Amino acid sequence: MEAKLAAYRSKKRREAMVESAKNSFKGVLTWNDKLILPSDEDVEDVESIQSDDSIDITPPPPQNPIVTQVTYLLYFLLWATLYIIAVQFEFGAVYFILSLLVLIWINTRTGPKRKGEPSAYSVFNKNCEAIDGTLNAEQFEREIRYGASSMH
Incomplete structure (x- = not known):
């Protein structure tokens, strides 16, 4: 049963990736301003693809x-x-x-x-941690009050 489930998930993942590539090429090559809304079936497939269990992208060996x-x-x-x-x-x-x-x-x-990679949007990260290089309100206030050289 696990093998069938893994085969089904990999098939759906491949189909979603192909469809995503097609849509990105269509978006780049066409000048349409039409909005295409995803169906409920598409949303469920994408959610199953994006679950932590089904996607594990590891970098290729050096x-x-x-x-x-x-x-x-x-x-x-x-x-x-x-x-x-x-x-x-x-x-x-x-x-x-x-x-x-x-x-x-x-x-x-x-x-x-x-x-495990942090998101660029801090609200999606664990404990709302920001990535390096993000300008936050406290840093901006320190730079305004004490100058840019106050940063360490």
């Missing part, structure tokens, strides 16, 4: 740092080659700007948070 560096070097050389070609066709500025936008998009995480 790779060899030399392989990683060589991979990044090859990516950079490919980008630089394409940039030189774009400059020759007087398309360099557009290529550079599009490259920056792609880099920004790649560096944003759109997946679910990892187990």
Whole structure:
């Protein structure tokens, strides 16, 4: 029974991830301002997917740092080659700007948070703890009264 339940959850998780990817691509590629409301069935499936028992995202095992560096070097050389070609066709500025936008998009995480990772919204964290770098009212008041150098 446990194996069937695990298979069902993994199937539903995959379906939800595929649907989420489709919706995100549709949202990016279309210019519609229509609001799509989820059905009750979708909400139940998402809740079962988001439960602590069903999602356990662990980071992949670390790779060899030399392989990683060589991979990044090859990516950079490919980008630089394409940039030189774009400059020759007087398309360099557009290529550079599009490259920056792609880099920004790649560096944003759109997946679910990892187990045990604090939320950016402190009300969802244990004891309402804020993450590092969050500006709170007490810090703001100290900076106004005593200056920014009063922070330690």
